[in-house]
Amino acid sequence: ERQDLPSRVRLALGFLRVTLYLPLGGLFVTLWPILYRWLEARPGAQRRLERALAAPKEA
Numbered sequence: 001e002r003q004d005l006p007s008r009v010r011l012a013l014g015f016l017r018v019t020l021y022l023p024l025g026g027l028f029v030t031l032w033p034i035l036y037r038w039l040e041a042r043p044g045a046q047r048r049l050e051r052a053l054a055a056p057k058e059a
Contacts, residue, residue: 039049 040046
């Protein structure tokens with residue numbers, strides 16, 4: 001019984017992580033096109049966006 005506890009805890013933590021990340025992922029997927037369009041509409045946003053996307057590659 002005691003040996004079964006860690007696997008049960010691990011399973012619970014994994015389930016908790018999935019239930020936490022799934023809505024966040026869905027929210028991100030839903031908001032990303034809106035956010036992208038909003039950024040694109042602003043003057044000079046394209047250059048800023050390109051710089052923001054290029055920054056992680058340089059680091």
